[in-house]
Amino acid sequence: MDLIRILIAILLPPLGVFLQVGIGKHFWINILLTILGYIPGIVHAVWVIAKK
DSSP states (O other), X not given: OHHHHHHHHHHOHHHHHXXXXXXXXXXXXXXXXXXXXXXXXXXXXXXXXXXX
């Protein structure tokens, strides 16, 4: 299941984080990072998914 979440995180980083942790601190941080730059959003999303 984590592989699917990582693939989703590469395509839509906030969705990958939402599926892992729901709407919370990491979700909003990821939205901000994705707006500032797509790559930082991906890195953060993969980190959140891999951390659990």
